[in-house]
Amino acid sequence: MGPLIDALPFSYTVSVIALGAAVLGLTAGVLGTLAVLRQRTLVGDALAHATLPGVCVAFIATGAKDASTLLVGAGAFGLIGALLVVGLERSGRTRPDAAIGVMLSSFFALGIVLLTYIGSLNQSGQAGLESYLFGQAAGLVERDVTIMAALGLGALAVVAALFRPLKSTLFDADHAAAGGLPIRALEVVMTALLVVAIVIGVRTVGAILMVAMLVVPAAAARQLTGRLAGVLVLAGLIGATVGVTGALLSAQSGLPTGPVIVLVGFLVVLACLLLAPGRGILWRARKLARDRRRLLVEGVLIDLETALHGGPPPTQHELALASGRPRRALRRALGDLERTGALARDGERIYLSESGAASVHAVLERRDLWSAWLEHGWRLELPDAREPDPRDLRASLGDEHADRLRALAAEARA
Amino acid sequence: MSSDLIILLTAGLTATACGLLGPFLVLRRNALMSDAVAHAVLPGIVVAYLIFQTRAPLPIVAGAAVFGIICVLGIDALRGTGLVKWDAAIALVFPALFALGVIGISTYASGVHLDLDSTIYGEIAFAPFLSLDVLGAELPRTVVLGFAAVAANLAFVALLWRKLKTTSFDPQYAQAVDVSPARMSRLLLVAVAITAVISFESVGAILVVTLLIVPAAAAHLLTDRLTAMIAITVAIGWASAIGGLSFASAADASIAGMMGVVAAGCFVLALLAGPRYGLAARAIRRRRAGRRARVALGAAREAGAPS
Incomplete structure (x- = not known):
């Protein structure tokens, strides 16, 4: 760790904190993704709460305060919690949500009892245990970060080694089981990895909010890509970024680290949910608005062509009457057309320019082709069963088939 | 009233208020939503303190209810986008709100006489020192609030009994x-938010979840009838209050935490020794069925001996 710490442009303590937070974010991001994709996020919440009594028991047993010893206790209780949650879910009567809730709150209550009990012993050095509730990055020392990094690297190596079977299991567990993969064993591995991630993070983020660190990177990365490898890598990067930003902000302001990291992460997720290309809420809204506008403009173009076909060039008022469109929509569409140079005006009267006429033809041809496809498509004997793209039928069918389709339609009309 | 009695009443009433709602949460599989809401009321408490500069119950209850609603609607909205699954939606919203509350407390703690410790441990040990002026009479604040919460929840459950029951069993x-x-479900979660904030002073923001879920889950293992389930839940709540109080003073540990541990003990007991759904009863039933099957098999073999 030494050279890495020297390489960072911060003071020694800040570098240690930043490095620790990066390790935590990276592992929580990658390993949390495995839980999020299986919809087992809240089991992670229960396990994070279960580490609290583990830390206390380790402290009572050894009297040690260094984070590394306490990690062992946290890990042991995390695993016990994981086994109990699964056991309780399978015991029949208790539903999964109640099982998680019971485990989470029982372990937490036990942790609080032990924490206050230790407090009443009045031993020196017990004060640090409280930081496991809300997290504290400030107390990290180089040795802790080294151990965290070793644990994290081991866990990431397991993910890399088991990538294909994990992928099959996450994508379709039943299919993977039918293919002979040991699903139960893989789920145990994933839960154990989750415990590793929690153990690495709980000291810095705190038991109560650790779950957010598992979800935030996965939820953000999932918006940005649909491929598992991509989600895992991005989640790791996002987690590390969020962790470092939050830890440094908290170290600077003296606020508890966990809440600051969680709020930073929440903002990142929110941004991804709103803006992610192809999926984000605002992105989809913009696309919808554009599609609607395009349809409106095309419709007005056709209305205008129809009117020109039947008589003299119409005024805007006449066009509104003929097409029955709201005036505002019509005005907007005409504005768009004017800007692209599709319109020509003769005083009040509107008619199509040369380029306008060309685009009307293109639109009409596209629509004709589409209705021909709906009516005669079945006679085409396409080489494959793909659905063609309705926005550009000619390109997705190929010229040869499109021409054949037109011939079929013409034949049927005649 | 002696101070022990005040603490006991506070604990018992808190457990009762939670116990009236818990069974519905467990039956409707809303247990984790109640966990989320109980966390999410924290910023409501802080905001109410900051705006009104008072610890009077009404503004704080209102603030908590608002944030409880924000939490529920936020989770619903996030799920509604189809971009994240329900569990991730819960795990995104409530930590963010809770973190907001924690940061609010850390920043303005001195101004509002509120600290992180009381968020976690509750202040039930101080219950005897707080009083509330009710129509000229000085009554212990936490007991009055506890009674109010029980009355409100009782009215809520009684008024909506049929609807709650139908929607719980056959949505x-x-x-x-x-x-x-x-x-x-939303109404129920608003009730949870209000209960959580009233219980906040006595058992803290997080252990209230223990009292909401654990006794009800234990009762769910013991009976099939809703009224019986509620009665058992409330009984376990009182047992946790009494047990928690005595064990806590013996071990010199947090009363609220010990209440949770006793409730968890009751759950384990119900899980192991429940008459019908307990693990022991199931094992015995399985063994008996196996023996009966073996006997029947033996008889069949004897009867069909010639072949």
């Missing part, structure tokens, strides 16, 4: 007869 039928299960 599709309820939907068909025009009782919306989703709306009932």
